[in-house]
Amino acid sequence: MARPSLRPRGFDDLGLRRALGDRMLPLLVAAMAFLAALAGAGAVGAAALADHWRQGAGAAMTVQVPRPGSAATPVAGTAEETRVERVTAILRGTPGLADTHALPESELNELLRPWLGGLAETTSLPLPGVVAVRLAGDGMDDAGFAALAGRLAAAAPGTTIEAHRPWVRRLSLLARSLQACAWAALGLVTGVAACVIAVATRGGLAVRREVIETVHGLGATDGYIAQRFARRAAGLAGVGALIGAVAALPVLVGLANLAAPFTALDEAGASAGQWFAGGQWFAGGQWLAAVPAALWLGLPVLPLAAGMIGFATAQGTVRRWLRRLP
Amino acid sequence: MVRLSEVGLRYGLGGGEILHDVSFAIGPGGFRWLLGPSGAGKTSLLRLLSLATRPSRGSLEVLDTDIGNVARRALPPLRRRIGMVFQDFRLLPHLTAFDNVALPLRLAGRPEGQIGADATEMLRWVGLGAKGGARPAELSGGEQQRVAIARAVVGRPSLLLADEPTGNLDESQAERLMQLLAELNRVGTTVVVATHNDAMVARHPGRALVLEHGRLVRDG
Ligand SMILES: Nc1ncnc2c1ncn2[C@@H]1O[C@H](COP(=O)(O)OP(=O)(O)OP(=O)(O)O)[C@@H](O)[C@H]1O
Ligand SMILES: [Mg+2]
Numbered sequence: 001m002a003r004p005s006l007r008p009r010g011f012d013d014l015g016l017r018r019a020l021g022d023r024m025l026p027l028l029v030a031a032m033a034f035l036a037a038l039a040g041a042g043a044v045g046a047a048a049l050a051d052h053w054r055q056g057a058g059a060a061m062t063v064q065v066p067r068p069g070s071a072a073t074p075v076a077g078t079a080e081e082t083r084v085e086r087v088t089a090i091l092r093g094t095p096g097l098a099d100t101h102a103l104p105e106s107e108l109n110e111l112l113r114p115w116l117g118g119l120a121e122t123t124s125l126p127l128p129g130v131v132a133v134r135l136a137g138d139g140m141d142d143a144g145f146a147a148l149a150g151r152l153a154a155a156a157p158g159t160t161i162e163a164h165r166p167w168v169r170r171l172s173l174l175a176r177s178l179q180a181c182a183w184a185a186l187g188l189v190t191g192v193a194a195c196v197i198a199v200a201t202r203g204g205l206a207v208r209r210e211v212i213e214t215v216h217g218l219g220a221t222d223g224y225i226a227q228r229f230a231r232r233a234a235g236l237a238g239v240g241a242l243i244g245a246v247a248a249l250p251v252l253v254g255l256a257n258l259a260a261p262f263t264a265l266d267e268a269g270a271s272a273g274q275w276f277a278g279g280q281w282f283a284g285g286q287w288l289a290a291v292p293a294a295l296w297l298g299l300p301v302l303p304l305a306a307g308m309i310g311f312a313t314a315q316g317t318v319r320r321w322l323r324r325l326p
Numbered sequence: 327m328v329r330l331s332e333v334g335l336r337y338g339l340g341g342g343e344i345l346h347d348v349s350f351a352i353g354p355g356g357f358r359w360l361l362g363p364s365g366a367g368k369t370s371l372l373r374l375l376s377l378a379t380r381p382s383r384g385s386l387e388v389l390d391t392d393i394g395n396v397a398r399r400a401l402p403p404l405r406r407r408i409g410m411v412f413q414d415f416r417l418l419p420h421l422t423a424f425d426n427v428a429l430p431l432r433l434a435g436r437p438e439g440q441i442g443a444d445a446t447e448m449l450r451w452v453g454l455g456a457k458g459g460a461r462p463a464e465l466s467g468g469e470q471q472r473v474a475i476a477r478a479v480v481g482r483p484s485l486l487l488a489d490e491p492t493g494n495l496d497e498s499q500a501e502r503l504m505q506l507l508a509e510l511n512r513v514g515t516t517v518v519v520a521t522h523n524d525a526m527v528a529r530h531p532g533r534a535l536v537l538e539h540g541r542l543v544r545d546g
Contacts, residue, residue, distance in 0.1 A: 011425070011432065012420065012421075013418065013421065013425070013429055013432070210416070211418055211419075211420075213378075214416045214418060215418070215429070215433070217376065217377075217378050217405060217410065217416075218405065218406070218429060218430050218433055218477075219402045219403065219404075219405035219406030219408075219430070219433050219434070220402065220433050221399070221402045222399075224433070326377065326378065326379055326380050326398070326401065
């Protein structure tokens, strides 16, 4: 007598292996995960650009002092100073400024040479004094800026501050908009993935309607049936997202290497990069190093997130469907 | 155990009533034949008793629980105490005979060790000990019916409902089934058997509920 084998493990009482066994769901989720990886790369890239701009142009300003060698407005009880010395002193005493550097005339001439040629040294053109300033941390708000401009103008009338603020503000806005678009795309992809999973689950329910009614009639709870579907949907979505993430990897590495000259690596990115490059466990180490750490962390999250979305969506869909049964 | 009063049933919103003003009661350990011409509403009544549908009106009490006043999530544990042999078997086509019989035990969360012994024993009892590995499509109608019977009784239900359980059985198998039902009834299971098999009813006289056009015309 052939003894029937016990198959408690992977026991498929709802026949889901056939109902949701189609290759369609993992493939669709793979496509979603691919798009999500690109959107994530967009978000990370835009953030890096924004940082780059803030630290570069945004963090610097230039103060111009006409007639730098003349005496500054006298202040009782202090020694006489030139205008540029006084301006430099005020700037050094202002909180929120990291580094103040008055350009000596030779340096200034160097900067002007491309425009003036040899004339730079010989001309009697009255050159203004130039003080380069780096902003510390978050820099300075508009009120602080206006107050500083007032104090400088009082000490050395005619002094102007050349800040790159409007320009930087616009670039930051652009970067932030790009980031918002990338997040929106990510949200959209998530929503579409949930819909795809819901449709696939509903298809599976429709195909197995009689079986589910029978199992329900034998006393299966909604939770039991939903759990069966949810586990399967989570598995299929997770595998799909894994495929999508792996497929996105070469694209991300390529994009990161194209973008590398424009976006300085942040520290975390640099360290992850060094880890890959330093390891040299295969020839592509330096290539991989260009991919920011945020993406290295984000890619493995994709299959997990897809699995959770699959689980939650299938749970909700099945439970709602089961409400039609008494 | 089971009590209906003024129960009406309609399928869907547009359809007419299938059962009208059905009232009866069955005590614990009771036995009833359920008789009546085809289309009288026997299966519909068993669907009510098996909690596969709720009455459109009237009050229904099954396993001493008022079904009209009970939360939906309280129903699955009740269903697990009810065994049902469906007229159309309702075996799960992708599962073997063994797994079909084991299903109610698994749903009840019984340890896998007990499940194997009980399901095998039950299959042997209905004469299918050698066919545990076969899928329903590989079984004859009578064999499928016997698997359905085994699945209905394997969990030792308090209430056993059988809808035309001998329709595909030969006379000796039908007799065997009647002995099983009598045995279960003797140990306290409430049993309701819907049938057209007048000869069998004649051989096993008992109280009968007779339906005609959805009305209960006799109880006794
Ligand atoms: N799901 C359903 N939707 C609508 N009408 C139904 C449904 N099931 C049964 N009916 C109708 O209910 C009536 C009673 O059907 P039921 O199956 O209860 O009869 P029965 O007494 O079991 O008949 P039989 O002896 O042939 O099995 C029939 O007229 C049938 O058309
Ligand atoms: Mg019937």
